[in-house]
Amino acid sequence: MxxxxxxxxxxxxxxxxxxxxxxxxxxxxxxxxxxxxxxVGESGSGKSVTAQSIMRLLDPPARIEGGQxxxxxxxxxxxxxxxxxxxxxxxxxxxxxxxxxxxxxxxRILRQVSEHVVAHGRMKxxxxxxxxxxxxxxxxVASPERAAASYPHQFSGGMRQxxxxxxxxxxxPVLLIADEPTTALDVTIQAQILDLMAGLNKKFGTAIVLIxxxxxxxxxxxxxxxVMYAGEVVETGPTADVLGDPRHPYAWALANAVPRxxxxxxxxxxxxxxxxxxxxxxxxxCRFMPRCPFRISRCGQExxxxxxxxxxxxxxxxxxxxxxxxxxxxxxxxxxxxRAADTQPPLLEARxxxxxxxxxxxxxxxxxxxxxxxxxxxxxxxxxxxxxxVGESGCGKSTLARLIxxxxxxxxxxxxxxxxxxxxxxxxxxxxxxxxMQMVFQDPYASLNPRMRVEQILSEPLLVHGRVADxxxxxxxxxxxxxMVGLNPAWGARFPxxxxxxxxxxxxIARALALDPALIVADEPVSALDVNxxxxxxxxxxDLRERLGLSYLFIAHDLAVVRxxxxxxxxxxxxxxxxxxxxxxxxxxxxxxxxxxLLSAVPEPGQRRIVLGGEPPSSLRLPAGCAFxxxxxxxxxxxxxxxxxxxxxxxxxxxCHAPGSLHRGLA
Amino acid sequence: MSASLTIAPSRFRRRLRRYGLAWAGAAIVxxxxxxxxxxxxxxxxxxxxxxxxxxxxxxxxxxxxxxxILGRDVFSRLLHGARISLLAGFTVVLLGAAIGTTIGILAAxxxxxxxxxxxxxxxxVLCFPPIILALALAAALGIGTTNTIIAMLxxxxxxxxxxxxxxALVQRSQEYVEAATVLGLPQKRILFRxxxxxxxxxxxxxxxxxxxxxxxxxxGLSFLGLGVVPPTAEWGSMVSEGRELVxxxxxxxxxxxxxxxxxxxxxxxxxxxxxxxDPKAQR
Numbered sequence: 001m002x003x004x005x006x007x008x009x010x011x012x013x014x015x016x017x018x019x020x021x022x023x024x025x026x027x028x029x030x031x032x033x034x035x036x037x038x039x040v041g042e043s044g045s046g047k048s049v050t051a052q053s054i055m056r057l058l059d060p061p062a063r064i065e066g067g068q069x070x071x072x073x074x075x076x077x078x079x080x081x082x083x084x085x086x087x088x089x090x091x092x093x094x095x096x097x098x099x100x101x102x103x104x105x106x107x108r109i110l111r112q113v114s115e116h117v118v119a120h121g122r123m124k125x126x127x128x129x130x131x132x133x134x135x136x137x138x139x140x141v142a143s144p145e146r147a148a149a150s151y152p153h154q155f156s157g158g159m160r161q162x163x164x165x166x167x168x169x170x171x172x173p174v175l176l177i178a179d180e181p182t183t184a185l186d187v188t189i190q191a192q193i194l195d196l197m198a199g200l201n202k203k204f205g206t207a208i209v210l211i212x213x214x215x216x217x218x219x220x221x222x223x224x225x226x227v228m229y230a231g232e233v234v235e236t237g238p239t240a241d242v243l244g245d246p247r248h249p250y251a252w253a254l255a256n257a258v259p260r261x262x263x264x265x266x267x268x269x270x271x272x273x274x275x276x277x278x279x280x281x282x283x284x285x286c287r288f289m290p291r292c293p294f295r296i297s298r299c300g301q302e303x304x305x306x307x308x309x310x311x312x313x314x315x316x317x318x319x320x321x322x323x324x325x326x327x328x329x330x331x332x333x334x335x336x337x338x339r340a341a342d343t344q345p346p347l348l349e350a351r352x353x354x355x356x357x358x359x360x361x362x363x364x365x366x367x368x369x370x371x372x373x374x375x376x377x378x379x380x381x382x383x384x385x386x387x388x389x390v391g392e393s394g395c396g397k398s399t400l401a402r403l404i405x406x407x408x409x410x411x412x413x414x415x416x417x418x419x420x421x422x423x424x425x426x427x428x429x430x431x432x433x434x435x436x437m438q439m440v441f442q443d444p445y446a447s448l449n450p451r452m453r454v455e456q457i458l459s460e461p462l463l464v465h466g467r468v469a470d471x472x473x474x475x476x477x478x479x480x481x482x483x484m485v486g487l488n489p490a491w492g493a494r495f496p497x498x499x500x501x502x503x504x505x506x507x508x509i510a511r512a513l514a515l516d517p518a519l520i521v522a523d524e525p526v527s528a529l530d531v532n533x534x535x536x537x538x539x540x541x542x543d544l545r546e547r548l549g550l551s552y553l554f555i556a557h558d559l560a561v562v563r564x565x566x567x568x569x570x571x572x573x574x575x576x577x578x579x580x581x582x583x584x585x586x587x588x589x590x591x592x593x594x595x596x597x598l599l600s601a602v603p604e605p606g607q608r609r610i611v612l613g614g615e616p617p618s619s620l621r622l623p624a625g626c627a628f629x630x631x632x633x634x635x636x637x638x639x640x641x642x643x644x645x646x647x648x649x650x651x652x653x654x655x656c657h658a659p660g661s662l663h664r665g666l667a
Numbered sequence: 668m669s670a671s672l673t674i675a676p677s678r679f680r681r682r683l684r685r686y687g688l689a690w691a692g693a694a695i696v697x698x699x700x701x702x703x704x705x706x707x708x709x710x711x712x713x714x715x716x717x718x719x720x721x722x723x724x725x726x727x728x729x730x731x732x733x734x735x736i737l738g739r740d741v742f743s744r745l746l747h748g749a750r751i752s753l754l755a756g757f758t759v760v761l762l763g764a765a766i767g768t769t770i771g772i773l774a775a776x777x778x779x780x781x782x783x784x785x786x787x788x789x790x791x792v793l794c795f796p797p798i799i800l801a802l803a804l805a806a807a808l809g810i811g812t813t814n815t816i817i818a819m820l821x822x823x824x825x826x827x828x829x830x831x832x833x834x835a836l837v838q839r840s841q842e843y844v845e846a847a848t849v850l851g852l853p854q855k856r857i858l859f860r861x862x863x864x865x866x867x868x869x870x871x872x873x874x875x876x877x878x879x880x881x882x883x884x885x886x887g888l889s890f891l892g893l894g895v896v897p898p899t900a901e902w903g904s905m906v907s908e909g910r911e912l913v914x915x916x917x918x919x920x921x922x923x924x925x926x927x928x929x930x931x932x933x934x935x936x937x938x939x940x941x942x943x944x945d946p947k948a949q950r
Contacts, residue, residue, distance in 0.1 A: 405849055434851030447842035451864045460860075461850040511846065 002073050003030040004175050004207040005054070011066035012046075012053045021279040023049040025231035026067070028306070031175070034205040036198075038222030038239065040215060040254065042530040044276055046231040047211045051177050054209075055094050056084060071175065089116045093168035095161075097180035102164055103152040109136070109163055110148035117170050135166040140196060158189035162196070169200060176200070177209045182217060186392035186557060188612045191601040194221050195611055213530060215258050216560075216603035219243050224312075227251040230276050230287040233306060237313035247309065247320040249292045257535040259560040273536065275500060286318065294319050294326065345419060346380040347551050348404065348437075348519060353377045353413035355399050359620075372619050373399040375575035376413070381519070386545065386552035388566030388583070390559055390598070394619060396575040397555045398442075401523045404553065405439050406430060418518065435465055435515035442524035444504035448496040454507055455492035458482070461514050481510040486540060502533035506540065513544065521553045526561060538565055559602055563587055568651070571595045574619060574627040581652035591648055591659035594628045610662070626657065634661045689939020695932030699925075703749040710743035714900040723915045733917040735908060737898075741918060744900035745925055751901045752929065755812065755894075756882035759819045763881075764874050766820070767827025772866065774828070775835035776858055786832065789825045797822040798884065805893040815894045819884060830873055834866035841865075868944045876937035879930035886926050902926050 012024040024046045031037045039047045052058050054069050056076060069076040071092060079087060096102040104112060114132035117123050123131060129148075136144035139162040152160055161181060168176055178197065182190040198221050200206050212218050218225055219239055226236040227248060235248040246252040274291035277283055283290065289299040298318050306316045309323050320326060355374040362369075373396045381387050391397045402408045404415060406422060415423050417437065425433065441447035448457060458481055459474035461467075468474045479489035485506040496504055505525060512520055522541070526534040542565065544550060556562050562569055563583055570580040571594065579592040590596045600610040612631050623629060625640040632639065636658065643657045702709070711731075718738035726733045731742045774785040792800075804818035838844060839862065847857045888894045889903030897904065902922040909919030 402845075407845055407848060431851045431853070434849060437849075439846065439849045441842040441846060443842055447846050449843045449847075449861050449865070452861075461852065464850075464852055464856065508846070511850070515850065 002070075003032045004035075004072060005031040005209070006070040007050075007054065007067070008070070009067035010050065010053055010069065011064070012049050012058065013063055013065045015061040015063065019280050022282075023062070023231055023279070024053060027228070027231075027233050028067075029226050029233065029236060031207045031209055033174070033207055034201065035224065036201050036208040036210060036222045038218035038225040039209065039211045039228060040213065040218050040225060041228035042213060042254075042276065042532060044279070045228040047228050048179055050228070051094065051179050051209065051211055054177065055088060055092065057094075086120070089173075090120045090122075090171045091173055092175040092177070093171070093173040095164045095168045095176065095178040095181050097183050103160060105152055107151075108148070109150055109152065109155075113148070113163065113166050113170055116167075120171055122171060132166070132170070135170055136163070139163070139166045139169075140192065141166070158185055158192065161185060161189075161193055165193070165196065165200075169204075169206070172204065173206065175207045175209070177211070179211045180213070181210070183212070183214070187559070187598060187601040187603075188392065190217070190603065191611050194603060197221060214603070215243065215254060215531070220603040227254065230279070230282065232287065232316060233314075234288065234316045235314065236306075237310075241313060245325055247313075247315045247326060248288075248317050249294050249319070249326065250288045252326045253291075253293075253532060257532045259535070259538070259558070259564040286316075344383065347383045347385075347418060348379075348381040348553070349414075349416040350380070350404060351378045351414045353400070353403055353415070354411045355396075355403055355408060356411055369620050372575055372622050374403060374410075375622065377572075377575070377577055378413075379570060379577065379580070381551055381553060383518070383551055384545070384549050385568065386554055386566045388562035388569040389553065389555045389572055389577075390557065390562050390569060391572035392557060392598075395572045396619070397572050398523055400572070401439070401521045401553065401555050405437055405521050407439075435461070436517055437519040437521065438512035438515065438517040440505070440508050440512050440520060440522040440525045443528055444501045444508060445496075445528075447508050448504055448511075450496055452495075453492065454478075454482070454494055454496065454499075457496075457507065458492070458511055458514055461511070465515060467515065477514070481514055482507075484513065484544070485510045486536075500533075501529050502537055505529065505533075505537050509537075509540065509544070513548070516548075517550070519551045519553065521555070523555045524557065525554075527556065527558065534561070541565070559587075559599060571598065574622070576627060576655060578628065578655045579653070581649070585649060585652050589649075589652075589660075591652070591654045592628075592656050593632050593634055593662040596662045597633070626655075632662075634658065686939050686943070688935045689942075692932045692935025692937075692939060695928055696936055699749055699753065699929055699932065702746055703753045706746040706750055710740075710746040712740040712743040714744045714747040715739065715898050723912070723918070725915070726917055732921045733915070735905075735918050736912070741905070741921055744905060745902070745921055747900040748902045748905060748922065748925065749929075751812065751895060751899065752882050752886060752903075752926075755816055755819075755885040756878050758816050759823055759881045759885070760874050760877050763820055763823035764827045764870060764877075767824035767829075768831040768863075768866070768870055770824065771828040771831025771833075772835045772858065772863060775832045775839060776854075776862070782832075785828070789828045792822060792825045793829075795822070798887065801884070801888060802891065802893065805888055810893055810896055812895050812899075815885065815888050819881065819888070823881070826877075827870065827873070830870060831866055834869060835862050838862045838865045872937055872941045872944060875933055875940055879933035879937075882933075883926060883930055 008028050010024055010027045011022060014021040014023055027050055029037060039050065041047045049058070049062070053064050054076065058064070064077060071087070076087070110129060110132050113135055114125070114128035117128040117131060118125050133144045133148050136147055141147045141159060141162050152163070155163065182193050185193065194217065197208060197210070201208050210218065210222055222239050224236065225239045225242045226233050227242065227250065228234065229250045235242060235246065235251045242251060243255050246255050277287055277290065285301050286292070286299040286304050289295050292299065296319060304316050304318045304321065306314045307321050308314050309321065315321065353374050354376055357371040357373055359369045359371060377400055379387065389397050389400065399408065403410050406425065410423060413423070414421065417433070422430070422433065455475065455478050458478045459471070462474050462477055468477055478492055482489045482492060487503060487506050487510070496507065499507065525541070526537050529537060538561065541552070545552060554562065554566055566583050568581065569583050569586045570577045571592065572578065573594050579586065579590070579595045586595065587599070590599055597610045597612045601612070610633065626632070626643045629635045629639040638657050643655050645653055645655050646659060647653050648659055716739060720738065721734050722736055722738040724730055724734045730740050732745070733741050735741055735744070770785050770789070774782040800822050801818045804821055805815045808814035808818060844857060844861060847861050885894060886901070886903030886906070889901045890907040892907065894903055895901040902925050905922035906919045909915065912918050
């Protein structure tokens with residue numbers, strides 16, 4: 001049987017001002033009917049360009065310069081523009097990452113879903129409209145008739161992604177290419193979309209190519225997987241084999257760098273150092289050689305071919321070509337944490353914090369609406385401890401971080417830092433306290449001033465606070481700081497845009513450390529980074545904590561990351577902490593139904609998911625009683641009352657009427 | 668080998684296509700600047716040398732573009748006129764941008780009532796048609812280059828205030844500004860060392876495009892008799908002097924062409940600069 005899609009030696013070149021870049025360099029794979037192929041790789045590995053090449057969506061300066069893309073035996077690359085238009089949308093469809101720019105903001109949803117059904121002449125407009133509403137229903141869009149008449153901006157990210165899938169599936173395509181379809185979504189919503197895609201694949205036999213940087217996502221829905229590095233496929237095979245026993249060192253590093261729910265708490269992640277090769281100046285031999293921990297002399301001279309090592313399994317590596325495996329990664333044991341005695345007063349204590357943001361009036365006479373971002377959060381943090389705060393977007397975790405660092409002033413509640421009440425501190429008193437608590441931000445591109453050299457960025461706080469005598473002393477301290485975060489001290493003269501995302505995040509950390517703080521509030525410090533870089537940055541932060549005795553307030557949406565990093569974890573939902581416990585305890589015995597479903601939504605191979613329906617309610621109108629009631633699978637009538645905070649084990653507090661009533665195995 | 672040979676010319680063509688006009692604009696602007704700078708040395712006659720025996724002569728080898736009604740050499744006056752026009756244009760745009768940017772950034776930083784006050788003041792000035800308001804002010808202040816420049820400044824700063832405020836609002840919400848606050852840097856320092864430099868690009872582009880408009884407006888005011896005190900050579904007043912001389916076309920045409928080339932030059936330059944600063948336009 002001919003496969004739905006067969007890609008042979010595809011070569012796509014970008015003709016840039018600096019020279020030709022071979023973004024896709026001899027990629028081959030096949031996808032059969034009813035199969036899901038995952039393509040995984042870090043940013044810049046050529047996975048998205050591969051997808052765009054298959055659909056022929058690339059514009060100059062990009063050009064497809066070689067190979068074949070066979071769709072049911074027809075070569076897509078030789079199709080005329082007209083044939084291409086007929087083929088796209090009817091037989092092959094694509095779903096993009098950014099559902100906001102992927103939809104036309106001025107057209108109603110239904111029009112966008114049914115438009116190309118009519119355009120491909122499959123249905124008359126009235127029939128297409130009915131079909132469109134049916135599609136929306138099939139994609140799990142709530143009240144599809146009403147949704148059909150809405151505009152994209154009225155929808156949340158998850159809903160928009162469903163609409164994108166509905167558009168993709170409108171003509172029952174044989175092939176669906178999804179480029180990072182869930183990357184911008186929260187875990188619980190991601191679980192819904194992944195389930196939906198797996199269902200399409202099973203029910204309609206659609207062949208799916210799923211592109212992602214997230215091995216968890218790939219592992220949970222794909223039958224086969226292709227790992228890409230520097231424009232080449234370096235390993236392909238059945239998902240379980242590749243993830244369980246990776247044979248290419250890069251796949252090996254990727255599989256081991258992912259923080260998983262079953263790694264020991266606060267353990268180092270085995271990451272590989274270095275960066276992908278310069279695409280303008282590829283190494284002569286194996287492209288992964290400079291970073292490879294298993295390299296042999298041959299790797300530097302000859303590029304290895306993609307070789308079949310067992311049926312359906314190919315690897316591009318000299319070391320494992322003869323069928324040898326790679327050793328399991330040695331997990332360094334977690335260092336024993338020097339824990340502060342409990343009798344010591346906490347470094348940071350927050351009580352009943354509340355923050356509301358009034359929105360501008362929609363019209364002169366409309367009532368003013370208010371976002372209830374944080375609704376009564378209490379927490380404490382000991383010296384040398386790290387506390388993780390986890391929650392989905394919009395749960396108020398970033399606002400909480402900004403309250404604690406006093407970027408915002410709380411509307412109610414109290415914050416004590418090192419014994420001092422800082423709730424209403426302002427002006428000079430606050431400014432002189434600031435060096436003691438620092439912040440690391442999420443976006444490594446926005447958090448460094450693009451017009452300042454790294455040296456200026458790091459020396460400015462030192463000079464302003466009089467920590468160094470003169471510019472020469474500042475330069476010395478800057479060099480020491482860069483060295484401490486693992487950057488070359490000579491790089492101080494560079495501008496931020498000359499660094500990669502991971503390196504910028506290191507600069508951010510160095511800036512936070514410049515003033516010898518006691519507390520670092522990290523707001524999603526690794527969520528914008530590739531897994532491998534993520535592991536490097538997390539390891540650095542763990543090292544610094546040990547060396548400098550730092551306390552961290554670590555904010556994240558990724559449970560696995562928090563587990564790898566924190567002593568204690570607090571879960572937030574709609575501006576409240578719903579569960580708080582020591583990390584090991586929380587992951588072993590989650591008690592709040594929200595924590596349980598959050599844990600089960602993490603895409604891990606072989607995990608059974610409790611898929612939560614719906615989305616977090618709006619923080620404009622707080623529900624009475626338990627905030628999670630509307631989505632809770634085990635809600636009872638009593639949940640209409642505000643739930644009590646119960647301590648079910650030492651240090652394990654839950655805000656629920658029936659803690660422990662939902663179990664992970666049960667679904 | 669051959670690959671690099673085939674790529675090089677296409678790369679050159681692409682750059683030329685993208686920035687060719689900008690280079691042309693830069694060349695025009697630069698030549699006019701040189702002319703303005705060297706006018707006393709390169710002009711063949713003194714600009715105000717009256718010789719009624721040689722009035723309204725057509726272009727010839729002696730008087731390249733003829734003489735005007737008082738027998739003054741139009742070419743020499745044109746060269747000297749460049750000084751006034753460019754000086755007025757640069758002064759209005761530089762001072763206007765400085766005032767407007769300061770007000771705009773302050774408004775973005777103050778928020779609340781301070782912002783309301785500053786921006787409503789901006790709106791108030793923007794309410795009036797700029798030329799009419801400048802006309803009225805220049806008339807009230809009296810004829811003269813300085814007074815005209817002051818009148819133009821009053822109507823000139825608001826667009827910079829609007830632009831600077833919107834740019835500063837964007838920068839303000841960037842994480843690096845939060846980071847600077849968390850580092851305990853003084854507000855003034857954050858404002859001038861962090862926010863201001865990051866708003867510079869678009870303001871500079873607006874300023875470049877604006878230079879042409881400012882020169883045109885100044886010439887317009889002079890044409891209406893408000894700009895310079897006669898007999899100072901200025902393009903607008905030269906056009907005005909020649910406006911009824913239909914047969915002696917050269918008196919009004921050449922100053923008009925001078926205005927045209929300067930405005931086009933600054934527009935090309937500004938467009939090119941905008942494209943160059945636009946990250947999406949690159950590659």
